[in-house]
Amino acid sequence: MFRHNTLRYVALILLAAGALFQAFTAEYFGLEILTEILILAMLVLALDIVAGFGGMVSLCHGALMGGGAYAYAIFTTKAGIAPPVAMAGAIALTGAAAWVIGAIGSRSHGIYFIMATLAFGQMAYSYVFETPIFGGDDGLGGISRLDLSFIGVDLNDSRSFALFCLAVLGTVYGTSVVILRSGLGRSLTGVMHNEQRMRALGLTVWRVKADVFGLSGMIAGLAGALAAQHIMYISPGLLSWTVSGEALVVVILGGLGTLVGPLIGAAAFVVLKHELSSVTTYWHLVVGVILIAVVMSRANGIFGWIEARWGDRLDRRLADATRKTEEVLTDA
């Protein structure tokens, strides 16, 4: 079951403080990188829910995010739907698509589930690529951002948009925690640990998997709708399996099944990408070496490694300090 220990709270506070500092002090390029991190963080949170807590390793989350981006773009640019309604529609649409994928894929496990999701993702990619209304290889441009001028916020300003994305990410993180701590989330964890027993207890396993996959798809769709607004242009590449693969790399790099780890992974991945790509065109090689090192170390990603060393120690020290304080207060 998902729990917050002291280290996780500390990591969250540090991450939020770092993001806020960057949002208020960075110039345009820094704000663009921050927004890229925040949107990627939403996608990897969505993936961590299903892969880290449900054992459903998905290679279609890139397509779900791309689906959200295209749905938002089509709704706003072609159908003339207001951006808030378009966002809600994009989230609902990707959630429904993800629910269907989860329901169909729920009977398969391991490599077969991965392949099924890959197939769904590539089908979506091909469909978008070949269908004229989606702009083919040229993609779609002229995508507008949400209008929050009624509360005095101009989201066309990079700083405001980054802060908006940070607020959305905070909400997504909180929602993810609520999902994982709910009856549905607990059942999902039970299914990951022992699907046969959960079924023998009377649980309709496919439904739990489909429901959580649907919720995860909604988060991915939300990330997509924000990605479309961020760049204001989208292309089929957003639905490619490589986006799903990168998201999986980020989750593993950060720490599968920790929620906090993927946030760290997203920040590390985007910063590495921008820093290394300015030095060498072979930056993927460096990321690959780091990923291999993380996997071979048998630690659960960067955050898993930190948690294994300091997580329990921090909790013990905090408990000791609390006990001593109570003793002092009792003596006084």
Place this chain on the structure above:
Amino acid sequence: MLETRNLDKSFGAVHVTRNVSLKLERGERRVILGPNGAGKTTLFNQLVGELTPDSGSVHLAGEDVTALPVAKRARRGLSRSYQKNTLFDGLTVEENLGLAAAVHTGHATRLWSDSLSKPEVREIVGEVAEQVKLMPFLHAKVSEISYGVRRQLEVGVALATRPLVLLMDEPTSGVGPEMSKGFHDLLNNLPRDLTMLIIEHDMDLAFDVADTITVLNYGEVVFDGLPEKARGSSLLKEIYLGSWENA
């Protein structure tokens, strides 16, 4: 409460269940005996729906459940424990029981509320933990408790669904004599209206707990009756009990 009619199952040329008809009344405690390979666990698997019989039917509380999948049979009140521990290893004892209780109370699929914090779930967890003597271990992870306690939890998880019929596949499998004695008390203290079907090799436990005994051999019912009659049956001594009587 639980009835099978002419249940039959083969794997290729191997006939594992032959025309098995059983009838358990409400509150009856029946022990299934039989040598290894007699088809006891295969029969259990057909009762709960993990295996589909080639012919025959399974009835629970008067309803034909033969075509129902595992989860639906469980929701109608058929619960089982396994010969090999089938628990949620990374979770605590409380969480293990809570998962089962949440399914029974309908909280297992709810969003926005923690099933383990629900009073009806907590009540079942507390009651079952008392029944199977797990109160001292509630907050321990499964990986931190002994094998014997895990066997208790195995039964506890099955009990937490509040079943009408509880099927137990060798509940004392692998536990020592001391703990096995504890299981006698544990099973004898379960509610008297709970119907139980138990596969067991521990003869002391079988004769201590059973109201009736069924003996399977090569998938066929060769004895069905009271424990006293089972003790005196020469056929049973020949196929199964001989080693026990001589031990």
